[in-house]
Amino acid sequence: MSHSSTMDEAEHSQEGLNGLVKDWSTDKQTYHVPWGKAMMWIFLVSDTFIFSCFLVGYMTVRVSTTDPWPLATEVFALSFFGSDPIPLILIALMTFVLITSSGTMALAVNYGYRRDRKKTVLLMIATAALGATFVGMQAFEWSKLIGYGVRPWGNPWGAPQFGSVFYMVTGFHGLHVSAGVIYLLVVARKVWRGDYEKKGYEIVEITGLYWHFVDLVWVFIFAFFYLL
Amino acid sequence: MSSASGQQHPLGIYLKVWILLFVLSLFSYMVDYLHVQGPLRWTLVLLFMALKAGFIMAIFMHVVWERMALALTILGPPSILLLLILLMAIEGNYTESARVQYLGHDPFAAPGHVSH
Numbered sequence: 001m002s003h004s005s006t007m008d009e010a011e012h013s014q015e016g017l018n019g020l021v022k023d024w025s026t027d028k029q030t031y032h033v034p035w036g037k038a039m040m041w042i043f044l045v046s047d048t049f050i051f052s053c054f055l056v057g058y059m060t061v062r063v064s065t066t067d068p069w070p071l072a073t074e075v076f077a078l079s080f081f082g083s084d085p086i087p088l089i090l091i092a093l094m095t096f097v098l099i100t101s102s103g104t105m106a107l108a109v110n111y112g113y114r115r116d117r118k119k120t121v122l123l124m125i126a127t128a129a130l131g132a133t134f135v136g137m138q139a140f141e142w143s144k145l146i147g148y149g150v151r152p153w154g155n156p157w158g159a160p161q162f163g164s165v166f167y168m169v170t171g172f173h174g175l176h177v178s179a180g181v182i183y184l185l186v187v188a189r190k191v192w193r194g195d196y197e198k199k200g201y202e203i204v205e206i207t208g209l210y211w212h213f214v215d216l217v218w219v220f221i222f223a224f225f226y227l228l
Numbered sequence: 229m230s231s232a233s234g235q236q237h238p239l240g241i242y243l244k245v246w247i248l249l250f251v252l253s254l255f256s257y258m259v260d261y262l263h264v265q266g267p268l269r270w271t272l273v274l275l276f277m278a279l280k281a282g283f284i285m286a287i288f289m290h291v292v293w294e295r296m297a298l299a300l301t302i303l304g305p306p307s308i309l310l311l312l313i314l315l316m317a318i319e320g321n322y323t324e325s326a327r328v329q330y331l332g333h334d335p336f337a338a339p340g341h342v343s344h
Contacts (some may be wrong), residue, residue: 023297052309056316063320066333074342085344092257103246106288113236157340212288223277
């Protein structure tokens with residue numbers, strides 16, 4: 001009807017504040033994205049609050065405890081072939097694996113929109129494989145800490161809360177990565193079958209949003225739990 | 229609708245951000261590896277963290293290309309968390325001071341070293 005409805009989307013996204021007012025004052029639709037994408041974002045915002053509660057809880061117990069906090073740089077050090085322990089090396093490698101997977105995911109989204117199904121599927125499978133590698137490394141890390149005698153109620157070095165925070169935060173994140181691997185494989189299979197040839201490939205972007213969010217959470221865990 | 233709303237951008241920008249994320253991660257690891265301590269450690273770690281999170285959200289999650297209505301829906305509600313962090317920091321500090329003052333805990337006890 002009006003002139004604005006025929007405006008193309010590229011022009012749309014640059015309206016800034018005027019666009020904000022316009023979107024919220026329409027009766028029909030506020031978010032000009034596919035509904036699945038809006039729903040994924042709303043889910044991710046709620047998930048942000050869950051992880052934030054964990055991290056803020058971690059801050060509170062760490063600030064309030066008078067027991068010394070164990071040194072993450074020593075706890076997560078690892079020696080290879082009898083070398084001196086390298087501080088935090090496993091966590092650094094896990095970070096690199098997850099960032100690599102974020103990159104392959106970003107490329108998968110891009111090739112999806114280019115309708116290059118083969119590259120999209122291969123990149124999604126690579127992302128899932130890297131995610132599975134991450135979870136495997138995390139399982140290894142857990143088994144190391146369990147071997148050291150770290151429990152949710154105590155550890156040999158200091159504040160008992162160290163164990164409870166560690167298992168809860170990394171466990172919940174690892175659960176998200178595992179779910180992401182399954183999600184990626186399911187969507188990759190459907191892309192492979194050509195299910196989205198008619199509908200379009202927004203689904204790859206939506207899956208990507210979830211995956212990048214998992215990486216995003218790890219950025220905060222890496223900084224707050226392992227580095228500070 | 230389906231073609232108009234797709235986020236299509238040149239591959240180059242993804243590759244550049246990807247490399248940048250690797251470099252920033254390496255920097256934060258070096259902060260620990262080189263035993264940088266005190267306020268400088270906090271500044272560097274938080275700076276690299278904020279940059280990484282910013283680039284992941286802006287470019288990989290396309291927030292910079294979204295309309296402001298969606299971007300503010302994503303970024304607005306979580307900003308209230310800053311208040312939660314402030315309140316819980318005050319609360320935590322108070323609890324710690326009470327434990328030191330009334331229970332006689334030593335706030336400067338050193339953690340045990342880890343033998344591998």
